[in-house]
Amino acid sequence: MNDNILEVKNLRTSFFTHLGEVQAVRGISFELKKGGILGIVGESGSGKSVSSLSIMRLVEIPGKIVEGEILFDGVDLVKLSDKEIQEYRGREISMIFQDPMTSLNPVYTIKNQMMEVILRHMHITPEKAYEEAKLIEKEKEREKVLEAIKNGKTRKYNKKEALERAVHFLKLVGIPEPETRIKEYPHQFSGGMRQRALVAMALACEPRLIICDEPTTALDVTIQAQILDLLKKVKNELDTTIIFITHDLGVIAELCQDVIVMYGGMIMEKGSVNDIFYNPQHPYTKGLHQSIPTDVVGQKKRLVPIAGSPPDLLNPPKGCPFSPRCKYAMEICIEKAPSLYKISDTQVSACWLQDKEAPDVEGFKKSGGEK
Amino acid sequence: MAREKEILEVKDLKKYFYIKHSFFGKITKTLKAVDGINFKIFEGETFGLVGESGCGKTTAGRTIISLYENSGGEVYFDGKPISIGFEEYKNEIIDLKDQLKEILLQIPKEDTERIHNIKVLYKELLRIIKYKLYKAKIRQRRVKRNRDPRDIQMIFQDPYTSLNPRMTVSEIIAEGIKTHKLLEGDAINERVYYLLETVGLKREHASRYPHEFSGGQRQRIGIARALAMDPKLIICDEPISALDVSIQAQVVNMLEDLQEKFGLTYLFIAHDLSMVKHISDRIGVMYLGKLMELASSDDLYQEPLHPYTMSLLSSIPLPDPEANKKSKRIILKGEVTSPINPKPGCRFAGRCKYAQEKCTRIDPQIEEIKPKHFVACHFVREINDLK
Numbered sequence: 001m002n003d004n005i006l007e008v009k010n011l012r013t014s015f016f017t018h019l020g021e022v023q024a025v026r027g028i029s030f031e032l033k034k035g036g037i038l039g040i041v042g043e044s045g046s047g048k049s050v051s052s053l054s055i056m057r058l059v060e061i062p063g064k065i066v067e068g069e070i071l072f073d074g075v076d077l078v079k080l081s082d083k084e085i086q087e088y089r090g091r092e093i094s095m096i097f098q099d100p101m102t103s104l105n106p107v108y109t110i111k112n113q114m115m116e117v118i119l120r121h122m123h124i125t126p127e128k129a130y131e132e133a134k135l136i137e138k139e140k141e142r143e144k145v146l147e148a149i150k151n152g153k154t155r156k157y158n159k160k161e162a163l164e165r166a167v168h169f170l171k172l173v174g175i176p177e178p179e180t181r182i183k184e185y186p187h188q189f190s191g192g193m194r195q196r197a198l199v200a201m202a203l204a205c206e207p208r209l210i211i212c213d214e215p216t217t218a219l220d221v222t223i224q225a226q227i228l229d230l231l232k233k234v235k236n237e238l239d240t241t242i243i244f245i246t247h248d249l250g251v252i253a254e255l256c257q258d259v260i261v262m263y264g265g266m267i268m269e270k271g272s273v274n275d276i277f278y279n280p281q282h283p284y285t286k287g288l289h290q291s292i293p294t295d296v297v298g299q300k301k302r303l304v305p306i307a308g309s310p311p312d313l314l315n316p317p318k319g320c321p322f323s324p325r326c327k328y329a330m331e332i333c334i335e336k337a338p339s340l341y342k343i344s345d346t347q348v349s350a351c352w353l354q355d356k357e358a359p360d361v362e363g364f365k366k367s368g369g370e371k
Numbered sequence: 372m373a374r375e376k377e378i379l380e381v382k383d384l385k386k387y388f389y390i391k392h393s394f395f396g397k398i399t400k401t402l403k404a405v406d407g408i409n410f411k412i413f414e415g416e417t418f419g420l421v422g423e424s425g426c427g428k429t430t431a432g433r434t435i436i437s438l439y440e441n442s443g444g445e446v447y448f449d450g451k452p453i454s455i456g457f458e459e460y461k462n463e464i465i466d467l468k469d470q471l472k473e474i475l476l477q478i479p480k481e482d483t484e485r486i487h488n489i490k491v492l493y494k495e496l497l498r499i500i501k502y503k504l505y506k507a508k509i510r511q512r513r514v515k516r517n518r519d520p521r522d523i524q525m526i527f528q529d530p531y532t533s534l535n536p537r538m539t540v541s542e543i544i545a546e547g548i549k550t551h552k553l554l555e556g557d558a559i560n561e562r563v564y565y566l567l568e569t570v571g572l573k574r575e576h577a578s579r580y581p582h583e584f585s586g587g588q589r590q591r592i593g594i595a596r597a598l599a600m601d602p603k604l605i606i607c608d609e610p611i612s613a614l615d616v617s618i619q620a621q622v623v624n625m626l627e628d629l630q631e632k633f634g635l636t637y638l639f640i641a642h643d644l645s646m647v648k649h650i651s652d653r654i655g656v657m658y659l660g661k662l663m664e665l666a667s668s669d670d671l672y673q674e675p676l677h678p679y680t681m682s683l684l685s686s687i688p689l690p691d692p693e694a695n696k697k698s699k700r701i702i703l704k705g706e707v708t709s710p711i712n713p714k715p716g717c718r719f720a721g722r723c724k725y726a727q728e729k730c731t732r733i734d735p736q737i738e739e740i741k742p743k744h745f746v747a748c749h750f751v752r753e754i755n756d757l758k
Contacts, residue, residue: 043615192706220423221644222703225686229702247616250645250688254695273692291620292690293649300649302627305620309585 006032011068024050026265039256047265091121094202098214100194104186114166129154169200192223264321271347281349341367379412385443404430406660417637419651427660457507524597528609530589534581541577566595587618659718666744
């Protein structure tokens with residue numbers, strides 16, 4: 001299983017508030033293959049943002065990762081110290097947030113903020129370091145440097161190189177006149193430009209994994225189309241892996257290859273984009289599809305909403321989190337949460353209807369066995 | 372459905388905001404949030420108003436209901452004018468003064484006769500505008516009597532800030548009834564209970580406070596408050612954008628049911644194009660304070676004629692992976708420009724790939740290109756290969 005860049009195993013994250021424990025993420029597991037785009041879709045409070053923050057280890061007090069493993073290239077991020085995780089944040093894994101205005105520091109220029117990441121993390125390539133080392137006149141020093149290069153340690157970027165790199169990435173994301181725009185402050189950028197600058201910042205160290213937490217939710221559709229187009233382009237150019245979190249099924253269909261549907265802190269269904277859109281097996285996924293309008297010209301279909309409201313994570317339902325709103329709910333659903341049933345090689349679904357002993361309901365397949 | 376009777380008519384509606392007043396109160400910049408839009412809404416229909424953020428759709432809604440005093444143009448409800456704007460004449464006075472200054476600069480000082488003539492002409496023009504301003508002010512005052520606040524009600528976007536946290540639900544819903552003295556005593560409570568049940572809440576909820584409810588339930592309270600006045604027209608200002616997908620469908624279905632039950636007319640303002648298409652009979656597309664295209668929702672989605680509408684519709688990601696691969700996306704360059712002191716000509720010219728020299732000079736008027744399909748574009752016929 002070496003082609004998995006990220007493996008999350010039974011992750012639980014909770015917030016310990018004065019009202020009690022809010023269980024935001026309740027035991028999720030998934031793998032992410034190198035080079036893919038994984039979409040996580042869910043409503044507010046479904047735990048999609050908290051699980052991504054957990055991967056970055058950015059959950060703040062009173063939040064805490066209670067249980068679970070997050071294996072990034074075989075390294076368990078949960079066990080790393082604060083100092084060690086710093087080497088991963090920004091360098092190996094970076095994040096693009098929802099609101100471009102609040103995630104940029106308003107008192108620093110774009111240049112300042114972009115160079116900070118690059119100066120902190122980037123080392124020059126061994127080839128370049130070797131070229132430089134040859135020019136050192138004193139023999140002792142030169143040997144010292146060459147020794148370091150052999151051990152894989154090269155010097156960090158200097159300011160001039162960092163600026164060049166920052167400008168290069170701003171150009172890549174399509175900011176006009178990056179040489180002059182880089183000296184400006186975030187408020188001088190428009191919403192779409194700010195989001196582009198954030199993408200550039202996230203890319204600046206060529207991370208292996210980029211987590212996008214609703215990056216287009218605050219933007220207009222025409223700007224959203226620009227940013228999605230940009231993400232596709234840079235993904236191909238830089239060959240990174242992307243986790244894309246959103247509540248918009250349309251964006252998922254457009255961008256992602258694999259999809260995870262979350263609800264109440266748990267994974268409801270997981271599969272390829274075609275599985276989720278053309279052959280959904282979980283009542284919640286089906287419900288989501290029916291709640292968005294898919295009218296054909298000339299005739300209006302009435303929407304089929306999901307009754308009720310999302311669960312209170314302070315007192316989550318004992319069984320399946322969706323059971324209070326599910327029209328197929330059975331006794332066992334309220335008592336015990338189902339595990340993931342295998343539907344096909346690519347698709348799993350967490351619903352008791354997939355169990356062998358469950359009654360037959362039209363539209364739901366039975367699973368061969370538990371995963 | 373009979374769609375013949377006009378319930379609302381908006382004629383050349385304008386709303387300007389003035390910014391950067393100098394020390395002596397001179398206006399230096401004008402933000403033209405809504406700059407001359409025309410449309411009619413027929414009884415019993417749902418009229419959708421879409422556009423990107425900053426296009427003036429919310430301002431248009433708020434100006435129609437007189438939350439903002441309109442700067443120019445007229446609004447008719449049931450055939451009677453309900454608001455008439457006069458501020459645009461103030462703008463004209465300022466423009467005229469600027470023009471005079473420019474002209475005087477070009478004329479040599481020795482030419483006293485010409486200067487004198489120009490000044491006389493200027494004074495005459497100024498008098499005409501001031502007279503118009505005076506007339507409009509008087510009409511505005513008269514027209515205000517025609518306004519019945521019960522006729523038009525509004526549902527706001529954010530269910531968290533549009534309900535007073537210190538009032539109970541029954542106080543919120545009954546406030547309008549009490550203000551207008553529609554009912555008295557126990558009848559008010561009965562009415563509140565009836566409204567709560569109509570929007571799918573329970574009687575017990577009446578004595579609770581807004582913070583005890585979820586987003587979808589709060590929006591229901593907002594709808595009940597609007598219904599309390601027995602309105603004819605409800606302006607829905609992005610009523611579903613703050614809600615989750617599964618809750619959105621609940622609210623949209625309820626709005627449809629209420630429309631049928633009470634014979635309501637909706638002005639539905641939103642940026643979620645697929646939902647607007649679902650709920651609306653006719654749709655107007657706005658861009659930077661101007662109406663770009665107006666047609667029935669099927670026509671608009673099937674055959675958009677304005678280049679802006681085309682790209683706007685093509686940039687909606689569809690919840691269907693195969694259809695997404697097939698559809699051709701028209702990605703617009705650049706972003707929405709500022710509505711502060713806009714350049715002359717078509718507002719969309721800067722981002723339009725068909726833009727020509729004429730577009731940057733002359734502002735296109737909205738005209739009927741096909742039956743009941745209005746477009747504001749100089750070259751709409753050439754772009755779409757029409758006669």
